[in-house]
Amino acid sequence: MSNEQIPFLDLVTVHRELQDEFVEILKTALNSAGFIGGPMVQGFEEDFAKFCDSRFCVGVGSGTDALRFALIATGIQSGDIVLTVPNTFIATTEAISQAGAQPDFVDIEEQTYNMDPGNLRQYLEKQCLWDSGAKRAFSKRTGKPVMAVIPVHLYGQMADMDPILDLATQYNLKVIEDACQAHGAEYFSKKENRWRKAGSMGHAAAFSFYPGKNLGACGEAGAITTDNEDVARSCRMLRDHGQSKKYYHDIEGYNGRLDAIQAGFLRTKLRHLKKWNGQRRDIALRYNTLLAGSEGGVTLPYQPDWSRSVYHLYVLRVADRAQLQKRLDEAGVSTGIHYPIALHLAKAYEGLGFRVGDFPVAETAVSQILSLPMFPGLTSQQQDRVVAEVLESLAAVPVSGSR
Numbered sequence: 001m002s003n004e005q006i007p008f009l010d011l012v013t014v015h016r017e018l019q020d021e022f023v024e025i026l027k028t029a030l031n032s033a034g035f036i037g038g039p040m041v042q043g044f045e046e047d048f049a050k051f052c053d054s055r056f057c058v059g060v061g062s063g064t065d066a067l068r069f070a071l072i073a074t075g076i077q078s079g080d081i082v083l084t085v086p087n088t089f090i091a092t093t094e095a096i097s098q099a100g101a102q103p104d105f106v107d108i109e110e111q112t113y114n115m116d117p118g119n120l121r122q123y124l125e126k127q128c129l130w131d132s133g134a135k136r137a138f139s140k141r142t143g144k145p146v147m148a149v150i151p152v153h154l155y156g157q158m159a160d161m162d163p164i165l166d167l168a169t170q171y172n173l174k175v176i177e178d179a180c181q182a183h184g185a186e187y188f189s190k191k192e193n194r195w196r197k198a199g200s201m202g203h204a205a206a207f208s209f210y211p212g213k214n215l216g217a218c219g220e221a222g223a224i225t226t227d228n229e230d231v232a233r234s235c236r237m238l239r240d241h242g243q244s245k246k247y248y249h250d251i252e253g254y255n256g257r258l259d260a261i262q263a264g265f266l267r268t269k270l271r272h273l274k275k276w277n278g279q280r281r282d283i284a285l286r287y288n289t290l291l292a293g294s295e296g297g298v299t300l301p302y303q304p305d306w307s308r309s310v311y312h313l314y315v316l317r318v319a320d321r322a323q324l325q326k327r328l329d330e331a332g333v334s335t336g337i338h339y340p341i342a343l344h345l346a347k348a349y350e351g352l353g354f355r356v357g358d359f360p361v362a363e364t365a366v367s368q369i370l371s372l373p374m375f376p377g378l379t380s381q382q383q384d385r386v387v388a389e390v391l392e393s394l395a396a397v398p399v400s401g402s403r
């Protein structure tokens with residue numbers, strides 16, 4: 001077999017192809033000194049809102065900013081509980097803490113790795129007391145009010161939003177979608193009998209444009225989408241030191257603006273996103289076909305019929321992950337683990353008092369998941385080599401039968 005290195009992600013080729021357009025954007029910014037705000041930011045916000053079927057888009061400095069501002073703008077404050085899943089990037093829970101609230105967790109579905117609506121219901125029914133006067137569920141464990149839920153659309157696939165939104169209505173919760181990995185993902189809402197875009201279903205949603213995302217900047221960037229004009233206005237103030245007009249600060253805010261040059265780059269790249277997401281889907285489908293029926297107890301990504309994933313990541317699950325990753329590494333195939341520690345067990349959250357076994361589905365998943373190379377432009381030959389290495393490695397491992 002060839003020993004060509006196969007990257008996990010190729011961010012060079014795509015930008016080389018767009019270089020001329022990017023140079024023009026740089027020249028526009030340099031010639032107008034338009035580095036902060038202005039038409040490039042506004043233009044991108046309009047285009048991205050349209051792409052997400054959302055009324056408003058507010059460009060910010062990162063996905064973490066987007067989550068933090070969306071939480072604050074929807075009314076989350078000190079002493080509140082915000083629910084999310086344990087198997088997300090720490091930015092989700094950082095934003096909750098930075099908004100003054102406390103994260104609490106709901107375990108995930110075995111197959112999709114996203115929030116299990118059944119577990120959300122159980123949490124609200126069994127682990128909370130409903131105060132009908134305050135119209136609020138209070139956590140029995142902490143005594144704090146549960147104010148919001150952040151479903152994370154992990155790996156490019158949306159969470160099962162219909163039942164999550166129903167529970168949110170029933171329990172008076174705000175819903176902030178963490179769509180940082182899900183630009184363009186879709187969900188078929190049985191309630192509405194139509195496909196809905198990531199970022200259009202909650203009270204607000206957060207997107208990251210970190211370079212490796214499906215829509216990535218050439219630096220840091222993020223955005224909030226929302227249909228709510230007040231939330232959008234509030235996010236615009238929060239990103240800009242709380243000012244409604246220059247030097248008139250209605251509240252304390254942050255320095256969390258979207259850089260104009262990044263907005264220009266993102267606007268150009270947005271025009272290609274549908275095509276790139278299509279390429280990711282084709283690659284995922286091909287991985288599925290080539291790996292189907294393989295030995296060694298591998299579990300392939302699961303896409304329910306209500307989901308159109310954009311495959312930010314292609315994630316396998318195997319009992320002996322270390323062995324498979326080592327073998328691929330020796331063969332020059334780069335892989336990743338997203339993410340290796342369920343957050344309730346992260347050192348940063350020791351103070352919250354969780355234990356091993358509290359969220360068993362997430363805990364087992366994080367010990368077995370492995371992300372294979374996935375990016376538009378991954379060639380069939382490269383993919384064949386990845387698959388051949390995976391199959392050989394799996395064939396060498398006795399099947400344990402357990403996951």
Ligand SMILES: Cc1ncc(COP(=O)(O)O)c(C=O)c1O
Binds near residue numbers: 064152178180207208
């Ligand atoms: C699920 C999730 N949430 C939040 C973030 C934070 O985004 P950023 O890195 O742009 O702050 C990321 C990005 O890595 C993410 O994957």
